[in-house]
Amino acid sequence: MRYRKLRLNISGFLITSHLIKHPPRKPAEYGNFWLRRIKRLIPASMLVLFSTVVAVRVLAPESFWRDNALQSIASAFYSQNWYLLATSVDYMAEDNAPTAVQHYWSLAVEEQFYLLWPLCIAALWWFAVRRKLIPKRIVLVGVSLIVVLSCAYSIYLTSVEPGVAYFSTFTRAWELALGAVVALVPTPRKRLSSSLAGAAIAWVGIAGIIGAGIAFDSSTPFPGYQAALPVVGTGLAIWVAATSRYSPTTLLSSRPFQFLGAHSYSIYLWHWPIIVSLPFVSGSLGALDLVGVALATIALSMLTKKYVEDAFRKTLDVSPLVTALRFLVVATASVALVAGGVATEAHLREQTANVSLEAALQGSVPCFGAAALPDRNGACQHQPKKELILSPALAKDDKSAAYADSCWSTEPYEKKPTCTYGTGKTKVALVGNSHAGHWLPALEEMAAEKDWTITTYLVSRCNPTHAPLKFDADVKSQGCADYGKWVLDQTANGQFDLIITSERQSVPVVGHSMATTEAPARDGYDEYLDQWTASDTPIVVIRDTPYPGATLPNIPDCVATATDANAQCSGSSDRWEWMDPLAEEAEERAKDKVAVIDPTKYFCQEGTCPAVIGGVVVYFDASHITATYAKTLTPFLEKDLDMALRKIT
Secondary structure: OHHHHHHHHHHHHHHHHHHHHOOOOOHHHHHHHHHHHHHHHHHHHHHHHHHHHHHHHHHOOHHHHHHHHHHHHHHHOOOHHHHHHHHOOOHHHOOOOOOOOOOHHHHHHHHHHHHHHHHHHHHHHHHHHHOOOOHHHHHHHHHHHHHHHHHHHHHHHHHHOHHHHHHOHHHHHHHHHHHHHHHHOOOOOHHHHOOHHHHHHHHHHHHHHHHHHHHOOOOOOOOHHHHHHHHHHHHHHHHHOOOOOOOHHHHHOOHHHHHHHHOHHHHHHHHHHHHHHOHHHHOOOOHHHHHHHHHHHHHHHHHHHHHHHHHHHHHHHHOOOOOHHHHHHHHHHHHHHHHHHHHHHHHHHHHHHHHHHHHHHOOOOOOOHHHHOOOOOHHHOOOOOOOOOEOHHHHOOOOOHHHHOOOEEOOOOOOOOOEEEOOOOEEEEEEEOHHHHOOHHHHHHHHHHHOEEEEEEEEOOOOOOOOOEOOOOHHHHHHHHHHHHHHHHHHOOOOOOEEEEEOOOOOOEOOOOHHHOHHHHHHHHHHHHHHHHOOOOOEEEEOOOOOHHHOOOOHHHHHHHOOOHHHHOOEEOOOOOOOOHHHHHHHOOOOOOEEEEOOHHHOOEOOEEOOEEOOEEOEOOOOOEOHHHHHHOHHHHHHHHHHHHHHHO
């Protein structure tokens, strides 16, 4: 992340320095500017992109193919940051493994800057000339205004929606524009640059970059005002141009640093695909693997620099046939066609697998899903289905209808959608976050038999509770609290015949960490249940399911790469246990029309929680159960629900 900051800032400095010396005035000059960027950047980036698409198709299991291929197409058209903004920032997709081309998002931001920046500089220059003003001064004022506006927007959006802010071109523009400001302000006098004071300023800038790399982690809201530390640090180091022997220049002028600087672009392109792809061959990366990654990255960058970057730049300068524009079109089309072919192949395989899955759901396969549980069905006790019917590729998208129907209130919880399923006389409210939503497939199957109409009140991450929850932005915390009050208004006055609820506590209570949040979270549910039970409506709490995320980042990805899925991707009931303050508080209210169902026995047997049960991948990420497994649980959940209702009604 810090390297990207450095790269963006330097790019803004270099490109603006060039534009000020040679401001484009005619359409042909704009074309020449962009063609020079094509010659410099496109050959290496398209080579790595093409190679990565092929490598992932050959080395990775098919559950990785589609996402990597689609992101490769977005990268080929330099829109990867917008693709990630629209997909990866989705809470429902946050446990997906990163693709081998995910790092192209910052290159996309840079290319978008290259596309628009000369037009911006030319417009400011034209305005200054028309008004008989000093062009460089007007450009400086205009660029400074962009820095202020973009930085302010970055700070605001990071406080409201940090996932969007991270990838947005508009929140990143100031990082490039600050480099442009450095190119436009007067350079320091030689006396300052060669003095100890100049060296100190440069070291302060370097310290800002290093400090950000050490102090910031994945929990740091970014970019926002935190980005100022590495960005301003880079700007200081560039501006002062320190030449004293005590300055960073002495170190940065050494051969190792000069080598890294000359090969930095190719290193940037190659390092991430190797890191992501190597585990498909060698398993998890150890210390020696990381050394191998570094050596392979250096070797490939040297070859790419010599035989691609430098060679193609010369060829594109002189060849009448292979021009920069033709190369851009052919290279982009080649990557898009190959990646599109891989995505299509993945889709066709999924369609074929869906046919078998639908047949299994109709009863063609014995011991399918939960039916294979040893203590549930004697016929399956010694012959559980071993081969996968719900494959990892299908499992990743095997979600309840609530996802496709957009039934979720998402951050910052301004919109509060509801969905209805069934047309029965008995009105049922399904309330909670995504761990209530993943039970919808089973409840839908019950609705037809029990004459239900299910209305959903589903929210991502937030818990309907009286306990204030601590999000990464105050507006989300307030929005979550408001959502909880709204749900009470909708459900706590006898509007429903039955309330079914389930939660996962993924956000701490204000003033607490996750380690200390269980007790205050229980207090919040105590007040909430008070208002629910006052309406004399039966309430059934489904205890939260085991949490694979305690040991594994993604169950389908693990199953896809494992030689023995249940040996390598399963967990213990102790390790996968997660706090459940709602269920714990509800247990205290057995006499208050509140019952608790514990489904753990359908996920863990004899202390082990398998990743695959009866040929079905149990989870579609690191915590949510697949719709298929939920459907196979229908008869068991229905039996538990009937028993619970008999106790409280």
